[in-house]
Amino acid sequence: MKKRIIATALAAATFLAVAACSDSDGTGSGADATGDLTVWLQVDAQTLWPKAVEAATTEFNKQYPKVKVTVAYQAWADHLSKFDAAAQAGSAPDVIEMGTTEMGLYMGNGAFADLTGKKSEFANADSWVQALSDSATFNGKLYGIPYYGGTRAVIYRKDILADAGITEPPATWAALNDAVAKLSAKHKADPTFSAFFLPGQHQYGAMPFIYDAGGQVAKQGADGKWDATFNSPEAITGLKTWKALMDAGYHGDRTINDLTAFSTMVAGKAAMFYDTSGQMKKVFGKDGDAKLKDQIGSFAMPSPAKGSGTMSAFMGGSDLAIPAMSKHQDWAAAWIKAYTSDASQQAFVDGGFMANTTTIVTSDAQMKGYVDTLKSTWTLPAAKNWAQVEKDKTVLNMLVDIATGKKTVEDATAAADKAIETTLNAS
Amino acid sequence: MSTLDERLVGPLPVRDRPDTHDRKRRPRLPYLLIAPAILVSVAVLGYPLVRVIILSFQKWGLAQIFSNASPPFVGLENYSRILSDGVFWTVLVRTLVLTAVMVVASMVVGVLVALLMERVAAWVRGAMTFSLIMAWAVPSFVSTQIFAWMTEQNFGVLNYILGLGQHNWYADSRQGLTVATLIVVWGAVPFITVTTYAALTQVPQELVEAARLDGAGGRQVFFAITLPSIRPVLLIVTALSIIWDFSVFNQIWILRNGVPAPDYQTLAIYAYTQAYSSHEYGYASAVAVVTVLLLLAVMVVYIRQLVRSGETE
Numbered sequence: 077m078k079k080r081i082i083a084t085a086l087a088a089a090t091f092l093a094v095a096a097c098s099d100s101d102g103t104g105s106g107a108d109a110t111g112d113l114t115v116w117l118q119v120d121a122q123t124l125w126p127k128a129v130e131a132a133t134t135e136f137n138k139q140y141p142k143v144k145v146t147v148a149y150q151a152w153a154d155h156l157s158k159f160d161a162a163a164q165a166g167s168a169p170d171v172i173e174m175g176t177t178e179m180g181l182y183m184g185n186g187a188f189a190d191l192t193g194k195k196s197e198f199a200n201a202d203s204w205v206q207a208l209s210d211s212a213t214f215n216g217k218l219y220g221i222p223y224y225g226g227t228r229a230v231i232y233r234k235d236i237l238a239d240a241g242i243t244e245p246p247a248t249w250a251a252l253n254d255a256v257a258k259l260s261a262k263h264k265a266d267p268t269f270s271a272f273f274l275p276g277q278h279q280y281g282a283m284p285f286i287y288d289a290g291g292q293v294a295k296q297g298a299d300g301k302w303d304a305t306f307n308s309p310e311a312i313t314g315l316k317t318w319k320a321l322m323d324a325g326y327h328g329d330r331t332i333n334d335l336t337a338f339s340t341m342v343a344g345k346a347a348m349f350y351d352t353s354g355q356m357k358k359v360f361g362k363d364g365d366a367k368l369k370d371q372i373g374s375f376a377m378p379s380p381a382k383g384s385g386t387m388s389a390f391m392g393g394s395d396l397a398i399p400a401m402s403k404h405q406d407w408a409a410a411w412i413k414a415y416t417s418d419a420s421q422q423a424f425v426d427g428g429f430m431a432n433t434t435t436i437v438t439s440d441a442q443m444k445g446y447v448d449t450l451k452s453t454w455t456l457p458a459a460k461n462w463a464q465v466e467k468d469k470t471v472l473n474m475l476v477d478i479a480t481g482k483k484t485v486e487d488a489t490a491a492a493d494k495a496i497e498t499t500l501n502a503s
Numbered sequence: 504m505s506t507l508d509e510r511l512v513g514p515l516p517v518r519d520r521p522d523t524h525d526r527k528r529r530p531r532l533p534y535l536l537i538a539p540a541i542l543v544s545v546a547v548l549g550y551p552l553v554r555v556i557i558l559s560f561q562k563w564g565l566a567q568i569f570s571n572a573s574p575p576f577v578g579l580e581n582y583s584r585i586l587s588d589g590v591f592w593t594v595l596v597r598t599l600v601l602t603a604v605m606v607v608a609s610m611v612v613g614v615l616v617a618l619l620m621e622r623v624a625a626w627v628r629g630a631m632t633f634s635l636i637m638a639w640a641v642p643s644f645v646s647t648q649i650f651a652w653m654t655e656q657n658f659g660v661l662n663y664i665l666g667l668g669q670h671n672w673y674a675d676s677r678q679g680l681t682v683a684t685l686i687v688v689w690g691a692v693p694f695i696t697v698t699t700y701a702a703l704t705q706v707p708q709e710l711v712e713a714a715r716l717d718g719a720g721g722r723q724v725f726f727a728i729t730l731p732s733i734r735p736v737l738l739i740v741t742a743l744s745i746i747w748d749f750s751v752f753n754q755i756w757i758l759r760n761g762v763p764a765p766d767y768q769t770l771a772i773y774a775y776t777q778a779y780s781s782h783e784y785g786y787a788s789a790v791a792v793v794t795v796l797l798l799l800a801v802m803v804v805y806i807r808q809l810v811r812s813g814e815t816e
Contacts, residue, residue: 153761160782163568181782185565267669268657277762329656331673333760345657400569467781473764480674 110142113407114169116159118394119149120354121173124427125420132415139410163187163401170402171411173223173394176211177456177466183214184460188397189405192218197409199417200433207391207455208432214458220395221412222432224424227389227453228280229374229445231337231356236347245375245445252378256325259347270340272325273349274318276479278334279471280390281350282318287454288379288387289314293471294457294500302459302500304493306474307486315485317380319478330479333472338364350377352392353428353446374445391453393430461500470495558788565782574785581789590765591773591790595797598749598770601680605748609688610741613695618725620700632697639693643686647757650686676766679758686754691747695740702736703729742805749798770794 113136121129133145148169150158156178162168174182182188195201195218204222212220230252232245237255240262246252259271274281283293291310294302305311322330325348328340337349338358342365349355353374360369376386396416398408414420421431425438430446437447456462465471474492477483483491560576561567567574585591616635620628638646653660654672662670673679710728719727730737752771759767768776774794777787 156782160565160568160784181565182569185569187565187569277760327657327669329671329673331671331759331764333762335760464781467776469762469764472762476764480671482674 107139107141109140109407111144111404111407113143113145113171113404113411115145115147115171115408115411116150116155116169117147117173118155119151120427121147122149124354124429125423128415128420128423132411132417132420135414135417136407136411140407143404143407145411163399166401168399168401170398170404170408172397172399174220174397176208176391176393176395178463179211179220179395179397180214180458180460181463182397183212183219183458187399188219189400189402190217190219191221191398191409194409198413200421200431200435203433203435205391205393205430205432205434205450205453207453208393208395210458211393211455212395212397214460220397221416223394223396223416224421224432225391225393225430226352226354227391227430227446227449228284228350228352228377229356229389229449230348230350230377231341231359231372231374231445232348233341233344233346233368233371234373235371236344240347245373246378247375248384249378249380250383253321253324255348256321260325266345267327268345270326270328270346271348272321273328273334273337273340273346274322274326275328275332275334275337276322276330276476277332277472279475280392281334282315282475283471284377284387284390285318285380286311286314287390288381289317290381292457294459294462294496296457296459302457302461302497304496304500306471306489306496307493312485312489314381315478315489319485322479331476342368353443356442357428373442376445376448386448386452388452388454389449391430391455393432459500461502464499464502465496468495468499470499555788555791558785559792561785563783563785563788577785581786582793584786585789585793594768594770594773597766597768601684601751601769602745602748605684605687605691605751606741606744608684609691609695609744609748610737612688613692613740614699614737616692616696617699617703620696621703635693635696638689639697641690643690643753644757646690647686647754650682650689651758654682673759676764679767680755683751683754683758686758687748687751690754691744695744698736698740699733702733706732738805738808742802745801745805746798749801750794770797 117129129147133147136145137143150173152175155172159168159172198221205225208222208225209218212218212222230245236259237243237245240255240258242255242258246255256271260269263269263271276282286293286306289310291308291312291314292305293311294304296302306315334349334351334355337346337351338355340346341349341359356372356374358364359372360366377389379385379387396412398405398412402408416432418436421433421436425431425436428443430450431437434450437450470492474488477488478485482488559581560578561574562577562580563574616631620631623631652658654662656662656669656671659672661672662668672682706729711724714724714728750771751769752775755763755767755769755772763772763776770790771794774787774790777783777790781787
């Protein structure tokens with residue numbers, strides 16, 4: 077008897093569990109379609125443009141009134157681990173936001189649905205930023221829709237620069253070095269003051285110097301094999317220039333990343349740093365000091381190699397992809413279409429990022445430095461295993477070793493190249 | 504015992520079932536009562552353990568997750584990769600050294616503080632217990648963050664107190680790991696102290712008095728009477744410390760902003776980065792299995808000693 081009761085209870089529990097799993101299968105099409113659509117966006121969307129997300133769902137529900145859209149906000153640090161786990165459990169989302177440098181690995185492993193045939197349905201498909209559409213393209217096929225972009229520019233405090241006699245943002249490399257020298261002299265008594273906040277664990281602060289000097293991080297040979305090129309003469313020159321700026325302007329922990337740059341600037345201990353517009357807004361955002369809003373400006377990093385003009389900036393950003401195992405790929409595409417409309421792109425720009433198209437730019441004077449960089453941007457090679465290189469932290473560790481002086485630029489890059497080539501050329 | 508069981512089980516209709524295979528009619532109620540606990544243990548602990556062991560013999564990466572084909576079994580490939588992986592052995596040695604230092608330091612400090620607590624006035628003891636419990640209640644995530652601030656290069660209080668100027672504690676991993684060790688010891692001392700103090704209160708006072716009358720000094724009393732009395736507790740606390748410190752993760756991970764350089768990695772961090780950063784779930788499972796086996800090897804020595812010390816007393 078007892079056994080039977082337990083067996084019955086177990087059977088009932090199993091039945092409930094199975095039933096709970098299967099209720100996400102939707103049925104029907106168009107206005108009659110019912111079911112759930114799960115969207116994973118990064119938390120930036122929740123903080124910077126929640127209205128655009130709501131508007132997209134509203135627009136989507138005009139077409140599919142009975143489909144319930146659930147937007148789950150994720151953190152950059154662990155969203156891929158969660159995605160792996162969800163996929164393994166068969167409950168992957170129907171739409172996922174991916175960082176541009178994360179795309180290659182998942183495209184190469186067949187994780188995403190091919191959107192090549194649907195490309196023309198999306199807004200601005202003809203004028204997408206090249207760096208973004210490149211990041212979502214693998215073997216000539218499109219696996220993601222450019223979401224928004226972000227470049228880097230120098231963020232500076234007008235009051236601290238003016239205090240040292242600098243009234244115009246530096247337009248040339250020589251002027252920038254001059255400004256760093258003047259600021260350092262002015263604050264000589266304070267060993268914690270950084271004229272230019274530039275820690276080692278920040279690859280998008282360092283890599284542009286490599287590209288500016290005519291180098292690149294890796295290139296693919298005719299045989300398809302990857303060759304890491306941090307150890308090329310151009311890249312070494314670039315990294316030495318980066319290190320020289322650090323030596324001249326940065327007085328802080330060289331092993332850290334850029335995430336405390338904004339708070340250091342708020343504290344008046346940093347005059348300039350090189351980062352995204354999101355980090356710039358943090359200076360006067362809720363974690364910063366609202367009073368500083370008028371004291372913050374941006375300018376494009378001047379080019380050290382060219383002597384005049386600006387440094388070509390790294391274009392980061394996000395794409396929206398549809399996992400191949402999603403059962404609702406049509407719904408997912410419709411939601412993405414609604415979410416990447418012109419109105420949404422305007423919201424992303426207002427939120428401080430770059431649109432996925434060059435036709436929508438901000439008129440905000442504070443963003444001038446970022447708009448100026450749009451003329452020339454680059455992205456990392458779309459190698460299947462590049463995300464792996466990022467995850468291994470090979471580049472970050474190399475940069476920290478250079479920054480702390482633990483290794484020379486030549487030694488650090490030679491070791492990193494070797495490790496990166498092994499990773500990039502692994503099957 | 505048996506009468507009690509029969510009294511409990513006797514009236515149940517279970518006994519009258521004719522189709523029962525169990526001729527001996529063992530009482531079933533105890534098994535039924537313990538069944539939920541066992542079921543939960545199997546579901547929560549056993550299932551993941553079995554999965555990890557199976558995974559460790561498979562090639563399981565992104566390609567397997569996103570294809571419908573089931574992951575291929577690769578035999579001992581993951582394990583042979585560990586043995587030929589130079590990084591693994593470096594990490595293992597680092598982990599063993601760190602564990603030894605952390606356990607010894609936290610035990611010595613913990614026991615000394617417990618001995619101190621025995622001597623001080625009641626109100627001081629109360630204050631000490633309160634502080635220890637408070638420190639114990641702080642999640643390691645928070646305490647590590649606070650230590651990170653205190654050791655910050657430009658604005659940290661440690662450099663200010665020591666007059667080190669702008670010393671960077673993390674450029675050299677030996678110094679950085681020293682800070683991590685301090686945090687671990689700081690976090691472990693409350694448990695060790697409170698437990699040891701509890702054991703100290705159980706030391707028979709008449710023995711201590713008798714020894715003192717016989718002219719034994721403080722040191723002699725400690726080694727001849729106190730230490731043997733609290734030895735079982737110390738052994739258990741040491742064993743637990745080894746388990747905890749061997750798998751230290753949070754302190755180093757947070758101290759290094761989630762990007763521990765290669766010379767900061769312990770076994771737990773190495774296994775985690777292999778699995779979650781490198782998406783190599785099969786290989787990472789093998790590393791985890793090896794970690795558990797290593798820990799078991801260490802523990803066997805301790806458990807045996809524990810059993811022996813029970814026998815001799």
